[in-house]
Amino acid sequence: MSKPNDDCIGVLFLDDGSPDRDCIKRTLAAQPKLKLFEIHSLAELEPWVKRPSVDLVLSDLGIWDSKELEVLERVRAIDSLKPVVFITARGSEQWAVEAMKWGAADYISTKTPGFATNLCDRLRAAAAGFYGPHDQFVNQSLDLLSIAGFDGYLKRWSSAWQDIMGYSYDEIMSTSLQDLIHPDDLPHVQQAAALLRTGQRVRAVELRLRSKDGSYKWMLWNAIPCVEEELYFSAGQDITARKLVEEQLRESQIRFQLIASATNESVWDWDLRANRLWRNENYNRTFGDADASNVIEWWRQRVHPEDIERVLAEIPVRAIDGQQQWTMKYRLLRLDGVYAHVYDRGSVVFDDQGEPLRMVGSLMDITELTQTEEKLRESEERFRLAAMATHDAIWDWDLDKRQVWRSDSFQTLFGYSATDISGELSWWMDRIHADDRDRVMAMIPSPGSSDSQQCAMEYRFRKADGTYADVSDRGFVMCGPGGKPIRMVGTVTDVSERRRAEELAHTQRSEMAHIARVSTMGEIATGLAHELNQPLTAISNYAESCARAIAAKTPADQQKLLSWIDKISVNTHRAGEMIRRLRSFTRKTEPRRSTVEINELVQEVIDLLEADTRLQNVRLRWEPIDSAYALVDRIQIQQVLVNLLLNAYEAMAANRPDRRQVTIAVAVADDKIEVSVEDLGEGIPVENSQRVFEAFFTSKPNGVGIGLAISRSIVEDHGGRLWLVPNPRQGVTFRFTLPMSGVQDASSTDRFRRG
Amino acid sequence: MLVAPIVSVVDDDEQVRESLAALVQSMNLDVECYASGRDFLERYPNDRPGCVVLDLRMPEISGLDILGELADRKISVPVIMISGHGDISAAVAAMKSGAVDFLEKPYRGAALMERVRHAINIDICQRQARAEQEKLAERYEALTADEKEVLQLTVAGKPDKAIALKLDLSLRTIQLRRASLMRKLKTNSRAELIRLAHVLEQQPV
Secondary structure (H helix, E strand, C coil), rough: CCCCCCCCCCEEEEEECCCCHHHHHHHCCCCCCEEEEEEEEEEHHHHHCCCCCCCCCECCCCCCCCCCCCHEEEEEEEECCCCCCEEECCCCCHHHHHHHHHHCCEEEECCCCCCHHHHHHHHHHHHHHCCCCCCHHHHCCCCCCEEEEECEHHHHHHHHHHHHHCCCCHHHHCCHHHHEEHHHHHHHHHEEEEEHHHHHHEEEEEEEEECCCCEEEEEEEEEEEHHHHHHEEEEEECHHHHHHHHHHHHHHHHHHHHHHHHHHCEEEEEEECCEEEEEEEHHHHHHHHCCCHHHHHHHHHHHHHCCCCHHHHCCCCCCCCCEEEEEEEEEEECCCEEEEEEEEEEEEECCCCEEEEEEEEEEEEEHHHHHHHHHHHHHHHHHHHHHHCCCCCCEEEEEECCCCCCCHHHHHHCCCCCCCCEEHHHHHHHHHHHHHHHHHHHCCCCCCCCCCCCCEEEEEEEECCEEEEEEEEEEEEEEEHHHHHHEEEEEEEEEEHHHHHHHHHHHHHHHHHHHHHHHHHHHHHHHHHHHHHHHHHHHHHHHHHHHHHHHHHHHHHHHHHHHHHHHHHHHHHHHHHHHHHHHHHCCCCCCEEEEHHHHHHHHHHHHHCCHHHHHHHEEEECCCCCCEEEECCCHHHHHHHHHCCCCHHHHHCCCHHHHEEEEEEEECCCCEEEEEEECCCCCCCCHCCCHHHHHCCCCCCCCCCCCCCHHHHHHHCCCCCCCEEEECCCCCCEEEEEEEEECCCCCCCCCCCCC | CCCEEEEEEEEHHHHHHHHHHHHHHHHCCCCCCCCCCCHHHHHHCCCCCCEECCCCCCCCCCCHHHHHHHHHCCCCCCCCEECCCCCCHHHHHHHHCCEEEEEEECCHHHHHHHHHHHHHHHHCCCCCCCCHHHHHHHHHCCHHHHHHHHHHHHCCCCHHHHHHHHHHCHHHHHHHHHHHHHHHHCCCCCHHHHHHHHHCCCCCC
16 A cells, blocks of 8 residues: 555566466456556567566566576566566565576565455555565554545555455455445444544444454444545554453453442442542441532531541541551431441552551441340340341350250251250351361460450351351450350351452453463563574574584584584573463462562563563663562563553653663562552653553553553452552553462462452 | 784673584684674674574564664674574564574574574685775776876776877876876776776775
């Protein structure tokens, strides 16, 4: 699709009758400013080459009565200035090199998809002694580039049309675009076409095109019209893969909504900056709709007057000494006019200046439990009634007599009959999963220690049918006169369902992370392929050197020979390492937390991106710190770092090479490890500094926009956070935190700490 | 003048660069390594016959950039391009920019060495031709204006009589002048004279 040339050119075509000739001839014949002469053997060559109307000779490498490249010599002997262009299906790099070496003006491989689209322009360039790199550029584009008429037919198109859509040249020529568009998309495409006719640009139209195999591909379409010529220029980007991911994310969000609405707890999420409050159905049902314009006042008015001061004092309003979470109990006015006892757990997200950005939390209505506690002191009988009314199983452990009373709910919840249940402590202990037992025992407050009045734990409990239920067990110690603990009372809730839903969401996230990793790998594959060829080349060079030295039989060089052989093994190892890194990064594994040395993790990422770093002229600065261990999923955290680095590289692509610098810094503070990636890129406008973390928000022309969204969800999944800070002068710094591992070698298998 | 040829290796990858050096040394040829395009353009002396083995894809200054810069500086050393991921279009672009050869990594060591030898031969021939031409040009400059005129007409194939008539001089004078110019150009046959004139016509590269 280079600039058309006004002069008519004459092409002498050596036709040897091979099948792909027909297609070439049709293409040439369809061109208005091109005159075609045909001959069928070299013997006819001379008079034709001498004709002034023949501007160039187009031939296969060798036709039936000649050797390869003989055409070139013959033409040169007749007229040394007449350009010769080779067109062949026997395209190999070596023949291309040879032909160019011997003076061919161009070399066109018919094996290159879409070669026909720019054939004529290349011939014009060859005839003019000029060759524009334009066409290759257009044909290497992954987008569907085209010039189409208002009549709906394509006039020119890039080879992506053939590669992606699978149509042949003739099919594209003879098919109206309208016939390829998905019927559901026709109305808005026709609106866009109407705009084009009035001379207006059309941007970002999403539509589906039918490909050769009958499947539809999603395209993101941009077009600029040229009304006088009744033409428009258009570019379509294949976004089928992105649509698929969008669909999956939507399902994942729906799933979250379902979980949120299925829970008995009241869940809320308050964006302080936008003053936007989201609450699940249960919240609104129980406590009523908040006035969105003044959320804090709404809530303050509903907290019991006796509790309000204590409660306000407990909420962290600034990030002082890392306090970001609270749990408290207070009374809150329900929609039915009764003050409910609620157990409020929440956390605050702060920005880097320590200002609160967002508060998230859940309210559990513990009115029943609280009432039960009160009544327990008054009447054993009323307690029994209350215990029967609740779904949770209740237990009462007499520490002196070492006997346990259990509510009837143990029967309904776990399938035991009344006679199965014994009052011995061992009955309960025997039914705790063997892997959890020691941990549970360690958490029970020992008699005499008065500091731990409450305990909450989660473990697996065996049901009558032999399967295990995930349970949440909360108990507290009751003290007799003199502060001596006399009994413990608590409730057991079956949380298996909730746990399953959580694990499902967790699996979904890890699937998404894998998809994103594979797509990232696509971005760096070119660099890696180039990188892998380097050690292979070195090995080949050393092997040849050794062979030569041995053949020359010069024993004095034995030392040198040994060093070459050693270099062969060094480079073999280097190539193997590249493949191992690549494999481990794209491998689909169950997410697994283990203790990882942070410097090692960073170094592996730097090695993985070595080729990209070098080829993009980026100076990567990193100083390892003293060993520090994080409890993380190694691959997922590497993915986060790869993402941040690739973003940084891309942001600096327009910089002068000496201004492409990325600094990785690792710092340890309290029980967290903080990693930062600082670039000198174009920066991120303030209004986008939060939006970049949203899925499908992207500023890259080819980006899907899930990198940062997935990175954030991975980091938050690890209990850390990921945020960005604009640099004072240029670029931005992304920071994320990771939990430190207390243990340095054992990997954690505690399933309840996962997720 | 017998100067040993030298092979210049330009590759940013240390392992590739050193292995190429080993390979060249195993042929008993001298080698000089350059770690970047900038390093090469700053240091390359072009004072000995040889060839350049050049990596296509390097940071900052690519192999194609270097070919362009060499052409600008009118340095005609033969360049063999090597590339980590060659395809037909990259090969065609390199050849169009003046490379004498193009090899995709990894190649067979023997193949590269054969090309290196060939490229060195090209350079030696080129340098000899240039030296001859320069010498000839020097001698040509020593001719008087009259002698140059006679040379031109002789090479154009005019018989002596026609030259004498055209310059309005005697036949004897023409013959003396040609004897003198042939002495100065160190040649003793008319055929040789015509060949030298053709060499002179070609502009120095």
